[in-house]
Structures are given as structure tokens and as C-alpha cells.
Amino acid sequence: FMICILTSVLSCKKGNDMIEREKRNIEEVDIETIKQRLMAQLRNELPVLRAKSRLSQELLAEKIGVSRQTYSSIETGKREITWTTFLALVAYFQNNEQTRQMINGIGNFEEYMAIVMDRK
Numbered sequence: 001f002m003i004c005i006l007t008s009v010l011s012c013k014k015g016n017d018m019i020e021r022e023k024r025n026i027e028e029v030d031i032e033t034i035k036q037r038l039m040a041q042l043r044n045e046l047p048v049l050r051a052k053s054r055l056s057q058e059l060l061a062e063k064i065g066v067s068r069q070t071y072s073s074i075e076t077g078k079r080e081i082t083w084t085t086f087l088a089l090v091a092y093f094q095n096n097e098q099t100r101q102m103i104n105g106i107g108n109f110e111e112y113m114a115i116v117m118d119r120k
Contacts, residue, residue, distance in 0.1 A: 034112050035083060037112065038113065041107050043075070049099050052099050057071050058071075065085075
């Protein structure tokens, strides 16, 4: 009888561990989805944000650490934006007086950023 209870407890623990892993996997998928949305939202606004900041593609690319060709391809949608480049662009535009209000006004940008950045 005791072995049966112990076996049930161990099975239950294994089941709970699996559920927790699945929850973490679902959360990770959700975070990746949110990241993709954030990057797409920013990419759609890049030409306007860059114009408001009065920078050429070359100068903005230099500020965020990519080549002008890479930046141009991102802005035109020919190339996917990396998370690192996205964060560099966000840092630049949030610290620029001409673009701060606009970037924070994109959809649910601030809320989604808070969700992503609060994850461990």
C-alpha cells in the first residue's frame, strides 16, 4: 500500500513538472510573438522616426552599430531586424527629443516592452 502511494506521489510530481515545463514553453512562445510584433511595429515606423530625428540612414546606422546597407535593408523590409538592433534603435529613439513621444505612442509599445523586459 505504501509503495502504491509513493508511486502515485512521484507520478503526480512528474506530471506537475511536465505542466510547469509546458507553461514555460508557452510563455516563451508568447514572448517571442510579442518580440516579433514589437520589431514589426518599429520597422514600419523607421522611415518616419529617422526623418523626425533628421538623420541619414548612414548616420543612424553608425549610431546603432550596423552598416548603412544593413540598416537600409531593415528599413525597406528586405531584411529582418535582430533583437539586438531593435534594442539599439529603441534606445536611440527613446532618448531623442524629436522621436521619444512617437516611439512610445506606437500601439501598445511600452506595455509590450515591459512584458518582454520583465521576463527572466
